[in-house]
Amino acid sequence: MHNTLQGYIPEHSIPQVLELLANDKLDFIVKRERKTRHGDYRKLKNGRHLITVNSNLNSYRFLITLIHEIAHFEAFQNYGQFIKPHGKEWKFTFQHLMLPFLNPKVFPIDLLPLLANHFKNPKATSDTDHILSLALKQYDDNSDKTYIFEVPRGSIFKIHNGRQFKKGNKRVKRFECIEIKTGKTYLFNPNVEIELI
Known part of the structure; x- marks a missing residue:
């Protein structure tokens, strides 16, 4: 398992993560990119539990x-199957599991205050915290991405699945964008990656 994790997570986090994954009923798989999610947790019919990232x-x-998904497993183990997927039990578990990792040996100094703020009340995905999400994207291999908040109103762009939109006004936090083909209005987080047309 150590070899599986090496290269995927910060070196100083590996021993703690190995402890969290050390359960006979828990399987962990690294998957190819999925556009709709970063990771997944499922209880399988055979009684085993599967985490993918x-x-x-x-x-x-x-x-x-990975810690987000482990928190689903731990919350299931501790509180049972009838809890809400991202309810208070999961939030508490996620906060508790994440706390030991929030230090400069694991995360860069610039991310720590953003992570501390995020984990006061963690959301179903860190992507909804657009400030944290944008800060995390700085560490992606491909840093020449364009984000919706960077382009002027009226810009025509496409997203990962090829659908085309026109950028509109900003609401409180998100941007109204009209799909070119249907004329329907959709709301986009500021940190959505786009390709200008």
Whole structure:
């Protein structure tokens, strides 16, 4: 398992993560990129539990995602199957599991205050915390990405699946964008990666 984790998460986090994964009923698999999620947790029909995390994530996002999914497993073990997936039991578990990793041996100094703020009330995905998400994207291999907040209103762009939109006004935190093909309005987080047309 140590070899599987090496290269995916910060070196100083490996011993603690190995302890968290040391359960006979828990399987962990690194997957190819999935556009709709960074990771996944499932209880299988055979009674085992499976955690998957996308291979394309930078080491800091990979670690956060892995602990997020381990928190689902731990919350299930401790509170039972009838809890909400991202309810108070999961939040408490995620905070508790993440706390030992929030130090400069694991995360860069610039991320620590953002992580501390995020983990006061963790969300279902760190992508909804656009400040943290943008800070994490600085550590991606491909840093020449364009984000929706960077382009002017009226810009035409496409997203990962090829759908085309026109950027509109900003609401409180998100941008209204009109899909070119249907005329429907969608709300986009500021840190959505786009390709200008």
